Amino acid sequence: MEIKKLINSDDILIFDGGMGTRLQALGMAAGESPERLNLTDPELIERVHTEYIAAGARVITTNTFGANRHKLSRIQSTPDVIISAAVNIAKTAAEKSRADVFVALDIGPIGQLLEPAGTLSFEEAYDIFAEQVKAGEKAGADLIIAETFSDLYEMKALLLAVKENSSLPVICSMSYEESGRTFEGCPPEAQILLCEGLGADALGVNCSLGPNELMPVIEKLCALSHLPVIVQPNAGLPDPLTGKYNVSAADFAAAMIKAAELGAGIMGGCCGTTPEYIEELVKVISGKKRTPREIAPLSAVCSGTNVCIVDRPRIVGERINPTGKKLLKQALKDGDTGYILNQAVEQMSAGADILDVNVGLPDIDEKAVMVRTIKALQGICPLPLQIDSPDPSVLEAALRAYNGKPIVNSVNGEEKSLSAVLPLVKKYGAAVIGLTLDENGIPKTAAERVDIARRIVDRALSLGIPREDIYIDCLTLTASAEQAAAGETLNALNTVKKELGVRTVLGVSNISFGLPKRELVNHIFLALALENGLDLAIINPNSELMSGTVRAFKLLKNIDKNCTEYIEAYSEDAAEKPAEKQVVSVEYAISKGLADTASELTERLITDTEPMEIINEKLIPALDKVGADFERGKIFLPQLILSASAASACFDVIKRELSKSGGGISKGKIVLATVKGDIHDIGKNIVKVLLENYGYTVIDLGRDVDYEAVVDAAIKHDVKLVGLSALMTTTLKSMEETIKLLRAKKPDCKIVVGGAVLTEDYAMKIGADFYSKDAKQTVDVANMVFSEAEN
Amino acid sequence: MTITEIDKAEAYRYMGGRGEPDGEVYRKLCECEKMLLPALTPRYRYEVFDISVTDDGVMLSGGVLLKGKDIISHLDGCERAVVMCVTAGQKADTLIRTLEISDMAAAAMTDCLASAAAEQICEKAEREIFSVVKTKYRTTRFSPGYGDLPLAVQPQLLKLCDAERKIGLHVTDTLLLTPRKSVTAIIGISDKVKSGAADVVSCDNCAARENCMIRKNGGCCGNKKADKQ
Incomplete structure (x- = not known):
């Protein structure tokens, strides 16, 4: 046999x-x-x-x-x-x-x-x-x-x-x-x-x-x-x-x-x-037969550690998508993965169940960026991901690199799309979103959209993709342009859910395009969609009104038993009465490491003070004082880090303001990396925070970074300074190799090194320009390198 | 094994603080502790071996040679040694990575809290081990990287304890333990009352000597943390 x-x-x-x-x-x-x-x-x-x-x-x-x-x-x-x-x-x-x-x-x-x-x-x-x-x-x-x-x-x-x-x-x-x-x-x-x-x-x-x-x-x-x-x-x-x-x-x-x-x-x-x-x-x-099992179909996706069962409405966070987002576009162009990860953490704490990931921009290598982003995301965020790209080759690269079972966003009724995307979905065992459009565009009526949905479902089933892994998107049109279309979308959604027995998904924000008070329209439309059988709501979870609508819906529909989830989400608001805050200065808040206070005060300041004035008159002096106290041993590293973080919170406020006016504050670019083979990067990250506080743009390559990657970044961004960190004696060798390669390929750039087992002597021996014993000293080095370069 | 409270003063020292943590630092340490405690999954394994001194070091009956003069003097007078592998688990690493994105100060604090927790797990593991392994005398813990005991022995120590399979503890090609908050150590034991000295590692033979925050601030960790960050 x-x-x-x-x-x-x-x-x-x-x-x-x-x-x-x-x-x-x-x-x-x-x-x-x-x-x-x-x-x-x-x-x-x-x-x-x-x-x-x-x-x-x-x-x-x-x-x-x-x-x-x-x-x-x-x-x-x-x-x-x-x-x-x-x-x-x-x-x-x-x-x-x-x-x-x-x-x-x-x-x-x-x-x-x-x-x-x-x-x-x-x-x-x-x-x-x-x-x-x-x-x-x-x-x-x-x-x-x-x-x-x-x-x-x-x-x-x-x-x-x-x-x-x-x-x-x-x-x-x-x-x-x-x-x-x-x-x-x-x-x-x-x-x-x-x-x-x-x-x-x-x-x-x-x-x-x-x-x-x-x-x-x-x-x-x-x-x-x-x-x-x-x-x-x-x-x-x-x-x-x-x-x-x-x-x-x-x-x-x-x-x-x-x-x-x-x-x-x-x-x-x-x-x-x-x-x-x-x-x-x-x-x-011997002689026993297997106990027969009946397995109910299960709609679910997962990461390496978290499973999201779609047996109730779930929130798909839509924020990692550059469309209409200036800062994210810039971050993608600069290879600033940190910014994207921050978006993920924010949406996760706001209550997202799944995160959509779209990194498509005209002038970037979408495939490489997608793979890098997915790997970075799964290192810090346990939520399952929804891979969003129109390009099948990007989808395939992402499907390979993803740890778990993702959702593919998306396939549509066009033959070209069906034959390119569905086999990938099948091979990699993903779930898939089917858009009810085809070569003729988005049909006007609900009935026509249901027809396309049926075509997609039949095709998927014939390839062996189970029904429970199919999510149909009946597409939201703009209400201000086509007012009757909202009803068609809801009708189609309702029919698809009932007649095709699949799950449904909808991006809702588009409904209010061009209207004032968009959130008002969005959250009502969301409620209507939920009532018509919506399973995955693609929304901005950071919007209280939007994620709150999903929570309230689950409560009212008796899905959220005993209102547990709802109460858990909001009880802190009720319990935590903010204590009367002392009126303090930004400088004081920074010196004491009070991030929230510092950021609030900056918000207030920025209404009537020029951003650069806040930086030069308040933040930098405050940081200088903290730095001096640190050098004198009046405060220690923990306090320094707290102060640096508080200052960061202020800079975030200012950066947001500056991005509105299109201005920037960078003093220069610095590449930072923890060397190949080493995975300790707390020290390097503290350095990063402090450098950013002083106005430098840090290109953070992360940890365990290949020699070539450091050199490539240094050349690509034409930086004057590269900072390398290594924590273990066993990885100092990698540091030396990285320095050698940098010297050969980018001889005009200076190198500063640091890390627990490193000494000044050793740093010089392996050919670094500077040794830095802590984050503060790295800032001093940077100031020196960049002021020399100016002169 | 569960850890219900982490030594925050110790974590503060790992961060380079002097004295007792107070104010915003203390408040934040407590906040981080609250996040870290449920992320700890303490696990340990140990094996007991007969030992014999050779020209190059100390031979374990498991067929592994611990190279160097310092391990010879540390185990002086002992007939056997316990090899132990300890980890605080993967989740703590993930938590720290996530915090590095959203709150660098919290990440740095949690990192040091996790080191302090690893230390506490070691202490607890030792207590549990020596409630089973009966001995009159035992040395303090001695880890690869202390003195002239090379880190290169890490893979063999893990293998002796089947640590990869039994507690999910691995080592990279560059000899870093993963999960990061992990410890391997050797403890000498003897049924005679021991005459030798050297059961405390001094700063003189510590690998972290040059840059140790505790030493810089005038302290000494005993033998506690040369492989911690």
């Missing part, structure tokens, strides 16, 4: 038990690499396989958990060598047994955290896995099992690598803590959404805990996943002193019956389990 059929059959499929712990029990030396044993002691590995086959395993797992190029470099070997040896050993054991046994290529996590938590890029992770997958298929493995994963992003890299480099079935198993999430914070729902979307053949859970502790996760997987569920727990928990696991073979088997009753269809063991456990398992399971 084919392995694919076995995975999906009515019978419970039995895998083997633990390999690593079994090898230890059989005398593998501490510190030995299990993978090396495939070469040095194949008989031992074969013996373990043979034991498990004798115990009743139908699938045996190769001894290749750590056989990736990154881990194997420690034993001077390669995936090709180890994997072909390991698969051959397993196949020999299977053939000798003369039982109908299949060989699963085992793939474990790479052993490094992916960006942004670590330094391994998604693309490199993909390459590493692809190498293993190809080697496994070439050696003759029957299927692939990825196990013990805890990062959903890494799981995605693996799944893509399998799908694009082999035709083998793949099982995706993750490890959960008792909290019901993985180490990286991934919940089972996200595992399901991602793995189903990307075409896994089965999914489940292994390692970390015993079967009883894992039961809540198993229950969730069985209740929500359409795929067969695999369960391979540990033999309980190990005793810290003896290393012995605390669940016996009989108890293990008894617990696994519970998992079978919940609907698990594939079973085996992980750490601490032995052939005895598998034998017991086979005894209690």
Whole structure:
């Protein structure tokens, strides 16, 4: 029988038990690499396989958990060598047994955290896995099992690598803590959404805990996943002193019956389990059929850690879209990711459930900027994203880089769009927004728009995109231009929801274009749309009236049970009566680090004072005084940082004002970066805040920055000063290399360096122009460099 | 294990403050603590090894050599050593990254609070470990990067404790621990009453000596935080 059929059959499929712990029990030396044993002691590995086959395993797992190029470099070997040896050993054991046994290529996590938590890029992770997958298929493995994963992003890299480099079935198993999430914070729902979307053949859970502790996760997987569920727990928990696991073979088997009753269809063991456990398992399971499961359709999207179930109206934040936004346009042109991230954080705290991301501008490399933005966003914002671009190649790049299940915005009824976008949606397992327009534009009547919607839905269904992943946008027209159109949109929305059984989405702000008091019109239209069945409201969540309308609607419709969400959103307003504020000066507020007060006072000042006057007469003197106090040891770094942040709040007010008049305040551009291999950037960011306070434009390249990226930015922006930071002794080498490259390619620019383990001597030795012991000194360096340049 | 309160005075010292935090700094530290506490997921693992002194350092029975003179003197008189790996978890890192976008001062404070929390997790872990591992005498913690014990041993220490798989603790090619607020350490233990000295790391053999904020401000951390930021 084919392995694919076995995975999906009515019978419970039995895998083997633990390999690593079994090898230890059989005398593998501490510190030995299990993978090396495939070469040095194949008989031992074969013996373990043979034991498990004798115990009743139908699938045996190769001894290749750590056989990736990154881990194997420690034993001077390669995936090709180890994997072909390991698969051959397993196949020999299977053939000798003369039982109908299949060989699963085992793939474990790479052993490094992916960006942004670590330094391994998604693309490199993909390459590493692809190498293993190809080697496994070439050696003759029957299927692939990825196990013990805890990062959903890494799981995605693996799944893509399998799908694009082999035709083998793949099982995706993750490890959960008792909290019901993985180490990286991934919940089972996200595992399901991602793995189903990307075409896994089965999914489940292994390692970390015993079967009883894992039961809540198993229950969730069985209740929500359409795929067969695999369960391979540990033999309980190990005793810290003896290393012995605390669940016996009989108890293990008894617990696994519970998992079978919940609907698990594939079973085996992980750490601490032995052939005895598998034998017991086979005894209690044999003859049992899989418990049938009924899975209700679920409309949901997710990030690596957060799931948004669209079972009620949800807010999609629309602010990351340059249309009509001067500051965002500028930020995109300058490569200022910080500004975009700030927009994300703001919308998140205002109550957005999903964020739309559109970075389209005529003169930028949209694909590169989109990928960079998505990666940066998922480092700081747990909300699922909606990828917004008319360009299929941008969509595809974004779909690859995204961690989780996103929404694609959008496809429309035009044949060109349908045939370009929907296959991407299918391949990457995304949800999709369908716009009810086609080559003839937006139809006038509701009926015609419903027709287009039907065309889109039928096409999506035919490609295997499930109905629950389709969101139809019936399109908002401008009421001042076509007053009757508002009613048509609402009618179409209502019909689409009822007759096509899909979800709906609408960007509402367009309704009031050209009218005074736009918010008034917008929020009423939003309420009407919600009443007609709107699921995703694309709005500005920072507008109290708009997000409040969604909250109030959920309250009145008895969706927000006990008004919990509503009260949570607004109770602080009621509870927190602002204390009478002392009348203080901006200078005082800055010196005490009172950001809110400082920003309010600046708001007031700016009504009757010139922006530059505020900067030169108030902010800079206040900062100078704080800086002097810091140098004299009267205040310390914490107070300095607070004051700098308070001053930043003032500058934000002023910048907003200046952008209205089109003016700027930059004294010059400085590139800042934490060097390659280093991920500590608090220090660099404090420097950034302070430099900005003094009027410099900082091009912040972030952390773990390639040498070339620093040089490219320095050349592109033609900067006079580059600041490099490194925190660890091990990354000082990167600093030196970056300096060398800068000297070669941009010799006219000065370099200032800093970081915890750096000394003045060392800084000079590696060729820097300046060493800076703290943020304040970096400002002094900048002042010097830029004033010299002026003279 | 749960941490219910973070030593704010310690965090203040990590930031380079002197004396006790007060005013806006204290208020903000409390605010950051409130955000950080639910983001902490403390986890630890340890293993006990027999040790033997070699020409180059101390050999663990797990087959790992701890190189250098300083580890020899630190473990002087001990027959065994505990290798422990501790992490405050991934969520704290994410929180700090997010704060870096919206509020740099809060990010810097939370970063130092998380370092203080990692220290507290170490203390708690030690208490738990030594309620199980019975010994008459034990040294203080000694970590890679202290004295002449190279950071290069990090991957091996993690492997000895299966830390990647068991507590989600990793190390980059540049030898940084990830999640960032993590510690690996070696503690010597002995059933004899110990005669050797050197159970406290002085500033003289600390890797952070040159730029240590605490030292600059006239203090000494004991052996607490040479690998913290």
